[in-house]
Amino acid sequence: MNTLVFDAVSRASLRLEARLEFLRLLRTPGFSVPVLLFPLMFFLLFGVLLANPRSKLQVTQYLLATYSVFGVMGPGLFGFGVSVANERDKGLLALRRALPMPALNYVASKLAMALCFSSIIFVLLALAGAGIGGVRLAWEQWLLLGLVIVPGVLPFCALGLLVASYCSGQAAPAVINLIYLPMALLAGLWLPLSALPAVFQTMAPLWPAWHVAQLALAAMAQPSQGALTGHLLYLLIFTLACGGWAARRLQREP
Known part of the structure; x- marks a missing residue:
């Protein structure tokens, strides 16, 4: 009975913490505005307004897939x-270790936040692609594309956590931008x-963004490179390696 009560309390605390983490960042304009609006603006500019009329549909479909990946990298x-x-700089991680709450709630709530933002980004781009860009996909393709894009945030969560385990709060934005923008290109x-x-072109398979993009293009029946299993295996290994490395690094801190 005590175990059941503890599990119920843990789930309730996780739901509450995930909700508060999402609302906290949604109400932070410095995070929510660029994360939600920049991918949409870039897609409309380069994928719709400035696209070559002779190949506009092909360009729009390609950029819908790739800018969706670019979008979920942000959260x-x-x-x-x-x-x-x-939060490391402020001592909040050390404080959480002393609190009577499940240790995994911290990471799980941030994962839930990232997945929520990724879902919103995908919906915004899908609506823009279908309503303004003229992209026409079967409902199965839309569903498959969403199943690629939304969980596609996970490798970047692990990479972001690894950066945070080494960088101070002041240095982290600069380091993240040095990863984010060059990798997207x-x-x-x-x-x-x-x-x-x-x-x-030869170096492209080194980047997790390339693998997610190839899966997204394949979901839209667009030309893509590599095998499905190869992309999934790379992303799984990359996520586990970065996440495990970051966890060990953070656990060694006082």
């Missing part, structure tokens, strides 16, 4: 990288890799 990298780094999220030098 993972900044929601973990900057947020956790700031080198993974082919802003323009096809064929427009970049050959060396960057």
Whole structure:
């Protein structure tokens, strides 16, 4: 009986903490405005307004997939990288260790926050793509694309947590931006890799964003590279490696 009561209390505390974490960042304009609006603005600008009329539909479909990936990178990298780094500086992680609450709630609530933001970003881009960009997909393709994009935030959550385990709150935004923007370019999220030098095309499989983008393109029946199992295996190993490394680093702190 005591175990059942403890489990119920743990679930309730997790739901409350996840809700509060989401609302906290939603009400922080420095986080919510760029995370939610920049991917949409870039997609409408480059995928709809400035697209070559002769290949507009193809460009719009490609950029819908890739800017969706670009969008979900934000909640993972900044929601973990900057947020956790700031909370480390303030001593909140040390305080939480002394509180009578499940240790995993901290990370789980931030994961729930990142998944919620990713869902909103995907819905905004999907509505813009269908309503303004003229993208037409079967409902199964929309569903499959969402199942790729929304959980696609997880590798970037792990990477953001790893950055936060090493960086101070003041340094974390600069480090995250040095990862975020170059990776988006080198993974082919802003323009096809064929427009970049050959060396960057060869290096593309190193970046998790490239693997998520290839899965997204495949979900839309667009040309993609690599095998499904290879992409999933890379992303699983990358997420577990970064997350495990960050966890060990944070556990060693006083």
